[in-house]
Amino acid sequence: MRMKRLLQGVAVTAALAMGLTACGGGDSDTAAAADGDYVVTAHNIEPQNGLIPTNTNEIGxxxxxDLLYTGLYSYAEDGSLQPELAESVVSEDNITWTVKIKPGTTFSNGEEVTAQSFVDAWNYGADSDNAQKSQYFFETIKGYEESDANGADTLSGLTVVDDHTFTVELQGPESDFPMRLGYSAYMPLPTVAFEDMQAFGEAPVTNGPYTLAENGWQHNVQIELVPNEDYEGPREPANGGITFKIYDSFESAYADLQSGNLDVLGEMPPNALQNYQDDFPERNTSRAYAGNATMVIPSYLEEFQGEAGQLRRKAISMAIDRQQIIDQIFFGTKEVATEFTAPVIEGYNAEIPGSEVLEYNPEEAKKLWEQANEISPWPEGKVLKYTSNIDGAGNKEYITAIVNQLSGNLGIEAELDAVTTFKEMRDKVGQDALEGISRAGWKGDYPSLYNFLGPLYATGASSNDGRYSNPEFDAKLQEGLEAGSVEEGAKIFNEAQEILFQDLPVVPLWYQAAQAAWSENVDNVVLGWDGKPLYHQITGK
Known part of the structure; x- marks a missing residue:
């Protein structure tokens, strides 16, 4: 069953109730005196795919x-919508939306950004033949089902009216539709992109606050962005460019930050969490954001299917002492999860029925595991593998702790199945090649309860790593999408979470907070609603 996407929040603004604590970060006087020509160096990992909006669903x-392209909207620091190319996005029935874009804006090759630029890009993203990572984002548009089934390369719900106007007809009413339009999947593309999309992804023609420098992507080394002089919008660069340096470990990035060879690090390695505020006095910040960490248990593994599989899923969850790991490895910088979304999202509920399965109870965990073995014995000598990339901050440390807890509390052999890079892990997940459980997590595409549920657990969803499918859950999502208000929809989405607690396609671990630090060379470093630095605001001193 194909599901629609919904964005929690009102159509134009959806401020998140998040706390922000920071040291540093300049005021207007500081910004006025700042060096706007300074090229900022920032940490990153190698992107999994080419720099194509509809094929990018990972942080690298x-x-x-997000810096190369701009669409109808972008998201402000608090998660609210801010207009970019949108003059208006309106509807009388919340089904057919009329989109008017600003005239006169161009891509970096001089081509005008038109309504056709949006419609072509969305059609490309929706076409299953193109196998785009963000294809799922277009399922809400009329004609998606037919195009996917019949091989059509256009959506009947998209119509170009004139150079600066197009309409979007949805499959059903969605009052929140405009809110999703700040996400990268909805960015426009120039005509040259469709000549050779793979080549385009290596050296894209873009329209955002920055453009890619000539030969700017040196794979596994750096990605060099320069300000786009033709950009006019709310994210105008306050610096002379951003050079993302590619690292294979956060520890080496932290060392470079200490030595002045890196300006901004948006995530701290676990061994620095205790000391980073002392190491970078007045040059650090911490903020809760819309993100979580989970453990995927694939539905295609026989040991985790049926009644025995459900018992084992619950046993694994209850065998993990989340608070101990947070305290000992992350120095208290995260919060134990009580459900599948994030506390900073409107509609969050910490007391969803069934959530007791997330409580640490090793005795009950061992009992559940033994009950599962009575139904279907765990294969003799089988090791429970926990697959994870080890280039992410703290991954190796916390997963080592978890497999030790699982081994001790369940009386089994569990071990870290380490892969070198995030890309390698995502490729393994995408090929359904997991031999056991897998590290996972989610950072909100846009501030929405549904964004933490539909893309990850709906049948056939693009980020459904464990290939979970439950018609009852799908139907509950559909009911939430058709709710008469955001508040009513949130209640229904939380009812959908009750089903997830029964099935446990993933095991929620903790909620995320971002910690960042920066060198003496820069100022005005602020984290956004999604935990990422607002790179365009960073200035040199």
């Missing part, structure tokens, strides 16, 4: 794509 590429 996302940091770059």
């Amino acid at each position: 590429g996302g940091r770059v794509v």
Whole structure:
């Protein structure tokens, strides 16, 4: 069953109730005196795919794509919508939306950004033949089902009215539709992109606050962005460019930050969490953001299917002492999860029925595991593998702790299945090649409860790593999408979470907070609603 996407929040603004604590970060006087020509160096990892908006759904590429492109809206620091190319996005029935874009804006090759630029890009993203990572974002548009089934390369719900106007007809009413339009999947593309999309992704023609420098992507080394002089919008660069340096470990990035060879690090390695505020006095910040960490348990593994599989899923969850790991490895900088979304999202509920399965209870965990073995014995000598990339901050440390807890509390052999890079892990997940459980997590594409549920657990969803499918859950999502208000929809989405607690396609671990630090060379470093630095605001001193 194909599901629609919904964005929590009102159509034009959706401020998140998040706390922000920071040291540093300049005021207007500081900004006025800042060096606007300074090229900022920032940490990143190698993107999984080319720099194409509809094919980017991971952080390495996302940091770059968000700066290279701009669409109808972008998201402000608090998660609210701010207009970019949109003059208006309106509807009388919340089904057919009329979109008017600003005239006179161009891509970096001089081509005008038109309504056709949006419609072509969205059609490309929706076409299953193109296998785009963000294809799922277009399922809400009329004609998606037919195009996917019949091989059509256009959506009947998209119509170009004139150079600066197009309409979007949805499959059903969605009062929040405009809110999703700040996400990168909805960015426009120039005509040259469709001549050779793979080549385009290596050296894209873009329209955002920055453009890619000539030969700017040196794979596994750096990605060099320069300000786009033709950009006019709310994210105008306050610096002379951003150079993303590619690292294979956060520890080496932290060392470079200490030595002055890196300006901005948006995530701290675990061994620095205790000391980073002392190491970078007045040059650090911490903020809760819309993100979580989970453990995927694939539905295609026989040991986790049926009644025995459900018992094992619950046993694994209850065998993990989340608070101990947060305290000992992350120095208290995260919060134990009580459900599948994030506390900073409107509609969050910490007391969803069934959530007791997330409580640490090793005795009950061992009992559940033994009950599962009575139904279907765990294969003799089988090791429970926990697959994870080890280039992410703290991944190796916390997963080592978890497999030790699982081994001790369940009486089994569990081990870290380490892969070198995030890209390698995502490729393994995408090929359904997991031999056991897998590290996972989610950083909100836009501030929405549904964004933490539909893309990850709906049948056939693009980020459904464990290939979970439950018609009852799908139907509950559909009911939430058709709710008469945001508040009513949130209640229904939380009812959908009750089903997830029964099935446990993933095991929620903790909620995320971002910690960042910066060198003496820069100022005005602020983290946004999604935990990423607002790179365009950073200035040199």
